Amino acid sequence: MANTNKVITHWKGNLQFESDNPNGKTVLMDTSPEHGGHSSGLSPKAMMLSALAGCSGLDVVSVLDKMKVQVSDFRMDTYGELTDEHPKYYHSVSVEYHFYGDNLDENKIKKAVNLSVEKYCGVMEMFRKFATINTSIHYHVT
16 A cells, blocks of 8 residues: 555535645635536646646656756646536646746757656556647747
């Protein structure tokens, strides 16, 4: 059980839930008013996209740091397309990696992104089980 994570998700009333994380941090989840919620927390499906971007972003920043590559800013835009029928899930996902700086090392940045996408990001691997994933890298000179 050394590689097992446990989270506890507690109903807080109406359609709001609070979920913890193995590191002790918590996050609120809710739905929009048109579905009976109050938009007081993150949407569970959108959190999956955040988890994907966060996992890959951690990899990319870590690899870039080891490569001694400097960027002034880094952002990921993640889009998920849901199926039409219930249960609705993301069947197609796009992750856009945006790097900002005045002297970007495009080859090393591309290598860092590819290492995350192809080797390191476990959330990316989970998404591959049910979705087509497209990635792109965008360089912005500042």
